[in-house]
Amino acid sequence: MGLLGLLVGLALLVLFAFRGWSVLLLAPFAALVAALFGGEPLLANLTQVFMVHAAGFLAQFFPIFLLGAVFGKLMDDSGAVTSVAAFMAERLGERRVILAVVLAGAAVTYGGVSLFVAFFVIVPMARSLFRAASIPRRLIPAAIVLGTSTFTMSALPGTPSIQNAIPMPFFGTTPFAAPGLGIIASLIMLVTGLWWLHRAEAAARRTGEGYGDDIEGATERAAADELVRERATTAREFDPAELQHGQRSERPSPVWSAIAPLIVVVIVNLVMSLVVLPRLDVSYLAEQRFGETTLAAVAGVWSVAVALTAAIVTTIVLNRARLPALRRTMDAGANASVLPAFSVASLVGFGAVVASLPAFTIVRDWVLAIEGGPLVSLAVATNILAALTGSASGGLTIALDALGQTYVELAARTGIAPALMHRVAVIGSGTLDILPHNGAVVSLLAICGLTHRDSYFDIVMVGIVTSLLALVAVIALGSALGSF
Structure with a gap:
């Protein structure tokens, strides 16, 4: 019954989340259903397991959610994101339209701008470029996904994405974990993704397919759509x-x-990670009032937080004249961080309840018994959980919250570098999360005024297939050569 309860709880979470129900309600409800089937005390699971782990996630990562959202809103309202996108379009021209859209998305997201800010700025630019070049508009979502949701999210060393931050406290790593492998993975994703998009463009030109017709007001309706908001x-x-x-x-x-x-x-992220923090005397972290922790457990989050703070200050100083309502802009950015942070924290609470159930030992033993060693089993675990939740950050946190300590011990016994574990976990979370119910996919299609039937196949090819190829390459190279 315990295993059945686990599956029923997960099914309820996935089903109703896809229908647009708030995860803030769904996650505790699904967790209690799983506990009920397992014959576990409900109130204890709610307050001592679900809430404690959800609060722990917020305590660790809310600064990154907060600072990232404020930075993204400042960049949006100052016109900086629009300028970067326009610069890419102007430099690359109409003959390299797809590359311009991909690199514009990559530049702003690798620089710390939130994905949805990039969506709402880059989509109008992409429409204009694709229309002028007579490239089918159905390829716009795939081009944007390639630039914003693949290598800059999970592979490129130093990316300030929340996905890259999540493994750091578990493995004691930095945002620049396994930089050589991350660069190789990024090149695989970028090159194969561009190859597919140019292949699709050439096929469309041979058949005489043009740009097509835009749906007026799609972007504005998507911004106000509550269903899109809940999934996003x-x-x-x-x-x-x-x-x-x-x-x-x-x-x-x-x-x-x-x-x-x-x-x-x-x-700043690089300097903090590799120069400043390693030289600081932080012996005080061992004191009880600081949680009796270590620098390795907090250094990654500190590095990203300081980098985003420095970027916020830089944006305000350089663009103060173009921020006519600075307080309102910063308030909006701060508010934009709350619901996503609490939504992911609720998924973490659900995962903690599931992991505490006796029946979960069956799942854990199955995952750890997967042939290929710890790297393969870690990749499978993060892939499956990210796919089920439709969230790379949610799936990754659930996987590491339930199995992270086990993988740390396995890495120590087998001689696998924690940095390699970090990179495999992050890339693994960013593959099958791009299934049809993924909030970013649903939101992007709505912003573009397109459907899954129009564009999803190309999204799969540039978002899932390229990431899986990169993941296989990282596991193979890491197994043969170690982390580098």
Whole structure:
């Protein structure tokens, strides 16, 4: 009965989340259903397991949600994201339209701008470029997914994405874990994704397929759609409803002041991770009032938080004249972080209840018994959970919360570098999360005025297939050569 309860709880979570029900309600309900089937005490599971683990996630990662959302909103309202996208389009021209869209998305998301901010800025630009080049608009979502939701989310060293931050406390790693393998994985995703998109473009030209007809007002309706909002907030770290608040600049930011904060994120993150923090005397962290922790457990989050703070200050200093309502803009950014953070935390609470059930030992033993060793079983676990929840961050946290300590011990026994575990876990979470019910996919299609029938196959090819190829390559190279 315990295993049946686990499956029933998970099925309820997936089914109703896909229908747009709030995860804040669904996750505790599904967790209690699983506990009920297992004959476990309900109130104890709610307050001592679900809430404790959800609160623990917020305690660790809410600063990144908060600072990332504020930074994204400042970049949006100052016109900086628009300037970066326009710069890419101008430099690459009509002959390299797809590359321009991909690199525009990659530049802003690797620089720390939230995914949904990028969506609402890059989609209009992509429409204009694709229309001028007579490329089918059905390829726009795939091009944007490739640039924003693949290598800059999970593979590129130093990316400030929440997915890259989640494994750091578990493995004691930095945002730059396994940089060589991350770069190789990024190149695989980018090159194979571009190859597929150019192949699809060539096929469309041979058949005479043009751009097609836009659906007027699709972007505006998507921004106000509550169903899109509920799905989006479980997928990424920004509440799309807050994009309508604050006040956008009437003139775009100069390119140099738009790009500067993105560069600041990368440089400060690197310096904090590799130079500053390792030289600090942080023996005080062992004190009870600081949680009796270690630098390895907090260094990654500290690095990203400081980098985003520096980028926020840089954005305000360079673009103050283009932020006519600074307080409202920052308030909107702060508000945009709350619902996504609590939604993912609720998924973490659900996973903690499930992992505490006696029946979960069956699942754990099955995962650990997968042939290929710890790297393969870790990849399978993160893939499955990300697929079921439709959330890379939710699936990754559930997997590591339930099995993280086990994998740390396995890594120590088998000589696998924690940095390699980190990179495999993050890339694994960013593959099958892009299933049809993924909130980012649903939101992007709505913003573009397209359906799954129109564009989902190309999204699969550039989002899932390329990431799986990169994951296989990282596991193979890491197994043969170790972390580098």
